[in-house]
Amino acid sequence: MSGKPKLRSIWVFHLNTGSCNGCDIEIIDVLTPFYDVERFGIKLVGSPRHAHALLVSGPLTRQAYYGAKETIKAMPPEPRVIVAIGTCTCSGGIFYNGYPVYRRPESGREGSEYPRRGGIAELIADLRDEGEKVGPVIYIPGCPPRPEEIIYGIAQLVGLVEKKLSYQEYSDELVPFKLPEGPLEERIRLTLMERLRHLVGYLDREKILEDFMELVKEAEKSENPREELARLVKDYAAKCGDVRLGFCMALLEREYWRVRDALDAGKEFVYWV
């Protein structure tokens, strides 16, 4: 947290941006009589127009994006504190790189590309680009964080305790994924399965991967498997008429060649990009 505002008490508004509700239950615990944060001068208000701080939970889904943006804009311009509660809000959490989370178009990546980090930082960056004043931001990770941790985070804001840790930026390039052991086809299958885990549920995942591996087998029969696979994937997407399925297939095609090339070159790791 930087630029700590001078507040004797703090009025907060609670906003869910796609959380599983785990964090919201803890927030309610903090605000109700058992933990009773009103004794520290922290008070829940019913409108963002009256709030010093926004308690945000959830990874910021695409659906929640515009609502969250308008909520922050509705807050008074000073001090507009954002309290990111839960790992999802801090960095995407279990929704990190998931299909439904918001990704900044300014990142220069194509619509279907990754990473989609998730978390409130993407929206804050958008708002700052638009010239809106936002911040300071307090990050309280945990899945969900315990009420004591939430109180500790907010207590830093009102100056009751000092902060002991510093913020660290996380980068995908630092996290290699070790390719599994075994026969080539199995290594590719397991790696693609891991990739699909971010996008779809268990049963659908099996079926989509099975269909994709059939296309790979078909493409391998041709003289130019890359071109043939691209054609087959396009046909598949057109026939199924489901953009989500087409998206998964396009992702699998790209990942297939990336993993295949890495294995052919004798590499043991790939990086999620």
Ligand code: SF4
């Ligand atoms: S951090 Fe955990 S509990 Fe909170 S919204 Fe995310 S998944 Fe749910």
